[in-house]
Amino acid sequence: MEVTHCVTSGSDEKIFKAISLGARDGVNYHLNHWEKELRKKVNSFNVIVYSAAGEGSSNLVKLALPEGRLVLFGRKVGNTEN
Known part of the structure; x- marks a missing residue:
């Protein structure tokens, strides 16, 4: 099984740094429809690690296997009560 690391960030500089450290690719989440761009790079994900829990959280569920x-x-x- 191929292991692919793909990242999102609001900073292109951080994406480039992650790629230099071994990520395959990345997408800036400030782009419109960033989740569609991410899906083009990696169809779906086994594991998603997410720290913000903000507006784009529901898109992550759609990207997961x-x-x-x-x-x-x-x-x-976002809502930190639950």
């Missing part, structure tokens, strides 16, 4: 895992930590924005 049915048996995939979504790991949330930090939760800097």
Whole structure:
């Protein structure tokens, strides 16, 4: 099984840094329809690690495989009550 690391960030500089450290590719989440751009690069994900829990959270569920895992930590924005 091929393991592919793809990242999102609001900073192109951080995406380039992640690629230099071994990520295959990345997408800036400030782009309109960033989730569609991400799906073009990697069809779906087994594991998604996400720290913000903001507006784009629902898109992550759509990107995960049915048996995939979504790991949330930090939760800097959004509803932090649940």
